[in-house]
Amino acid sequence: MKDTIIALLEEALSALQQQGELPQDIAPTIKVDPTKDKAHGDFATNLALMLAKPAGKKPRDLAEALVAALPASPAISKTEIAGPGFINFFAATDALAQVVSTILDTGDTYGRCLDGKGEKVQVEFVSANPTGPLHVGHGRGAAIGDSLCRLLEATGYDVTREFYYNDAGAQISNLARSVQSRAKGLTPDDPSWPEDGYRGDYIRDVAESYLAGDTVHADDRHVTGAADPDDLDAIRDFAVAYLRREQDLDLKAFGVAFDVYFLESSLYEEAKVESTVKTLIEGGHTYEQDGALWLRTTDFGDDKDRVMRKQDGGYTYFLPDVAYHLDKWQRGFTQVINEQGADHHSTVTRVRAGLQALETGIPNGWPDYVLHQMVLVTRSGVEVKLSKRAGSYVTLRDLIDEVGRDATRYFLAARRADSQLTFDIDLARSQSNDNPVYYIQYAHARVCSVLRKAAADDRDFQHDLALDNLALLDSDQEKALMNRLARYPEVVRIAAGNREPQQIAQYLQDLAADFHTCYNAVKVMVDDDAQRNARLALGIATRQVIRNGLDLLGVGAPEEM
């Protein structure tokens, strides 16, 4: 519909150029938008406003000229000039209803496109170190990251989901010492408990499992506990595997699966850190000072230079980060999106600067970042800070267990990443109209219910009869609903392009609202066969789009509530 209008405007434009009414050298990108207000028709363009200046004409005069030059089209019932020079288009009812037929034909693929042309994109998200259960912040990253992947897949990209973790650094040593202490019978309250040791109950679970000689299977490793409290290396390997498995289970319960688990240790084992250092030194971007090796990241937009190699000879985390991203580039990912907590935003400039210093042709501004802000969890209006299992934070598992996967995913993905999020447990649990998840799912279930009713009455949906009578969908509510359905593919495209999965959540709420309004205003199961089937078709189309949209968020679409 929109493309049709753009094509008509293009014709009008070139006609006016031929007549000399408009300069030849203007080639505007024509923008046609759905209107907010029905009084303004179904679509509107600001073309006359944009061209007024270059054409040296008044916007309204130009609009009139454009409308006069507009070819007739069966899809448009009326055009109007309004306000300062908008051109409003009123869609012919049967043209609008075409969307119902399109959705029925395309089903699960409605809203998908091939814009990405099969290009490879890597999305790195969650990337939690295996030192404890995933917390709410990881959950937000998982919800946003995975939805982003689904959006990119829906727009034609070849997506790789990647999880990066440090299995060898100082934090892991700390974990190993904590588990060892537990294995030796200490508790976090003992004076000899490691300083900065992990104190959560899960440390005890790991120690017990280790002592019992359990075998754990994580996504990328299998380890059996050596049961020897003095073997710190064995404890470390076991603890990492144990917590990796725990995170796997959390992610699985959340409906998120990764293609690649990338270990920081592999960068050392494969000498990628060494070769990165070498390249940076050879490029002349480093210097020695105070016994450390520095990278002059200020040459590439950082606000201060960064240490690469410490006085003790070890590398800072910054260097493996650069080596890791070089590896991503070398694996052929010209598009990489890193989804992280905004508390790590300082790495963005640093990593990009390090990559520029390599001078290997990586574009400035690569990779992309999506940063999410903090999550605050409340219950009964009071902040929840602790969980028994983790001690100092609320775990993702707690939320999934308490409010369910669908609501948790929806709530964590439904807000802009860059605004802080308050996760209201009471709201997420409530089965009422103030809970948007249920509101949307209920719309889906209602359509299913109508179809069950139709089957029970021996009035099953008749596809061909419905499609012949779509013009009967002519009430305001039905037209509003069809307009909404028609917008879906564009919403998917914009949400994917802007990396904003919350736009899907917002769209679904609007769609559900339009549906509920329609449902209350227009009875589907009427006696007239043509009328009834046309309305059933609209219901089925709505159900399909809700299902497609919820799938992009990783949220289920139940047939009954």
Added chain:
RNA sequence: GCGCUCAUAGCUCAAUUGGAUAGAGCAACGGCCUUCUAAGCCGUAGGUUGCAGGUUCGAGUCCUGCUGGGCGCGCCA
């Protein structure tokens, strides 16, 4: 102090990416079930979009400066 980010109805959030009279839900009030699921719908009320400038036909949206919240500013990750 510097950097990043956010600020919209009493509350939680939208606003088609610069468009027309800033919209939903909750909370408040008033209606709608002998009718396909009332987990729903309809209506009333609620606003100087934090403040001050600027850009232009047009700004919640872009720019500058303030104010306030969050995060960051390690040879931690």
